[in-house]
Amino acid sequence: MASPDTFSIPVVTASAHEHAWVTASMHATSGGRIRYVRCVSCEAWRVDVDAAPGRPPLPHTRVVGADDGGKPRTAGPRTR
Numbered sequence: 001m002a003s004p005d006t007f008s009i010p011v012v013t014a015s016a017h018e019h020a021w022v023t024a025s026m027h028a029t030s031g032g033r034i035r036y037v038r039c040v041s042c043e044a045w046r047v048d049v050d051a052a053p054g055r056p057p058l059p060h061t062r063v064v065g066a067d068d069g070g071k072p073r074t075a076g077p078r079t080r
């Protein structure tokens with residue numbers, strides 16, 4: 001017999017946050033121009049490389065610093 005007591009099933013929702021990258025610094029290397037980019041709304045960082053003139057930069061590393069799944073940070077002073 002089925003129990004009349006039910007429990008809600010936890011629903012895991014995917015983060016709707018899409019990183020908005022801005023270049024924090026860049027420099028030329030023998031392999032091309034490297035950009036250190038950070039997300040304007042969370043703590044994520046990534047290194048990009050300029051692939052070719054007139055083309056958008058390509059990710060060179062995975063995203064770091066967004067252990068919370070890339071959730072936007074709350075308002076308030078940055079703690080670094």
Ligand SMILES: [Zn+2]
Nearest residue numbers: 019039042044
């Ligand atoms: Zn982000």
